[in-house]
Amino acid sequence: MPLPAQSPRTVSVSTTDAQYDILIGSGLIAEASSWSGLPSAACALIVSNTTVAPLYAPVLREALAAHFADVSVLELPDGEAYKTWDSLNLVFDHLLSAHSDRRTVLFALGGGVVGDMTGFAAACYMRGVPFVQVPTTLLAQVDSSVGGKTAINHPRGKNMIGAFYQPRRVICDLDTLQTLPERELSAGLAEVIKYGPIADAAFLAWIEDHVDALRSRDPDALSHAVQRSCEIKAWVVGQDERETGLRAILNFGHTFGHAIEAGLGYGQWLHGEAVACGMLMASDLSVRLGLMPEPFVDRMETLLRRAGLPTTGPALGTERYLDLMRVDKKAVAGEIRFVVIEALGRAAVRSAPDDVVVEVLERRTAVA
């Protein structure tokens, strides 16, 4: 009899309407017990992409076969550029041509794009079917798979069309991080780093001490980073599922970051890369607004560089940046709202004078 695998660590998420667990551990996809106790159904559909499906879909399919009579797999094209209505419609076409009913359970196997699209498909199909997140990238494990934000992009803005719709469970199999491309690992570290300045100064210091271990994929370091990130995210989402207040702090770096992604065209930079650069801009803004001491910007820049992340924005032009940020979901009546750091471990949402924002953009973007 083989030695039982180490028990997974569990983080619980509680919102007004939903309660579910995030399981974190090695080898969880292959474990039949990871999938017990889900809503009973005859059919399960694994939604994945052309990169991840060949690696993990066969293992997941076999594990799910213990609980579902009929398990099928749908591969979507890979990449942020495909986070569109057309891809979403591939899921609907598949479900409808298979006569899938309201009890069908969807499994999102992949990164943030697969998770966002599968979650939104589950939210809309027959006005809602259950779904489970099986994130296979660091970014999805620490951020996008937790908290029930689902969406697709619109040519005029990222994540503009979507729903708040909670998964029934999140399974973070740490083994999947071993096959992740270097660039994607770094992109995930951007969201890990984010949790430090907005919520936990001690975690920021821990990341500084362990960034090399994380980049070399040390299992213990990754396990702690995923768990602490999920704990912070669950704590925020539990207080403000619908982003009427506190939850907005999770968008630290995202106002600038979304502008970078939309301005370059989705898929040029990874989301985490754009967020990294955006966090440095937002840190600089916090200093220029007199909220943080000057060394904070250098500290962030050093850490982001050590994590293998970009710290200089693309040369879109200042006006284009401002235009793109005005359609951000946090904007109110055309006024851009930024997440700023007020103290290490504490963030707030506020507007800023255009000229200060322009100073930040001029300092932190490449010259055309």
Place this chain on the structure above:
Amino acid sequence: MPLPAQSPRTVSVSTTDAQYDILIGSGLIAEASSWSGLPSAACALIVSNTTVAPLYAPVLREALAAHFADVSVLELPDGEAYKTWDSLNLVFDHLLSAHSDRRTVLFALGGGVVGDMTGFAAACYMRGVPFVQVPTTLLAQVDSSVGGKTAINHPRGKNMIGAFYQPRRVICDLDTLQTLPERELSAGLAEVIKYGPIADAAFLAWIEDHVDALRSRDPDALSHAVQRSCEIKAWVVGQDERETGLRAILNFGHTFGHAIEAGLGYGQWLHGEAVACGMLMASDLSVRLGLMPEPFVDRMETLLRRAGLPTTGPALGTERYLDLMRVDKKAVAGEIRFVVIEALGRAAVRSAPDDVVVEVLERRTAVA
């Protein structure tokens, strides 16, 4: 000083997450007080169609101007055939090009198609903005605008993509029914009639006594029909918003009816016409299953005919009917579920042997 208008009648809807009022009365669109107390916002968008907008959008726009600084109007093409993603995207394009933020309030001015699409657009835009239903057809006033079901059609099935998303208010201006084409008035009567057999035997008798008054648009008769219908719908939705049980009875006639609509192509028959024919089929099924005495079918047929509604289904072929009904949202694991009448005023959801369904279809559809 003009005589104040008669106070509107109010029906309240309470679900787990939402509480809102349905106001029913004459001249409500023009009354500024109909629109007070909604979520505060700078922007309002009236979504309507090319038929209704010329009649009522200017009046609504003027009334809303007392509460919103910027009120715009978007006209969608008219008809069930346009209840598609492409039409929905016109709403998103409009909102995004106007830089509309999360506080924007949408107003659905029109029939069921406008209401379903505007509601779904509100549910998805930036993951949810407030919306108000302003139904201008009898069908929308008594049924589709109440209860928070929103959706678009998919080529493979009606209302397959959508959300449960409650409006902040429903304003039923009875005056709009005076401009309604005869055929649409009858289609609305189908949903009024529905409430009798499923929930209120006395209301069924009242409709039989007043069907001529309703067709000649007697204001008192219309007012009572709308109010009682909304009361019954609010009572059902208040107990089961997400259609996990009781709410399914509201789909009496809809399993057959959706097959008629999908089989002919959306827009050939009006939704209410298909439901009328479907109700007669479901009544016949209830009799053949031994649940109701035989005269019930004739009683329903007589009433539907007097209401100006079709009672013979199109010649799609029995197999095609069965195929189309298998993708109905109530189906479970490919087994079709029907709403049947167990006693006057009481309905249930159950399956039926294929051969009995075939008998019904052969008796109640035209010969090819």
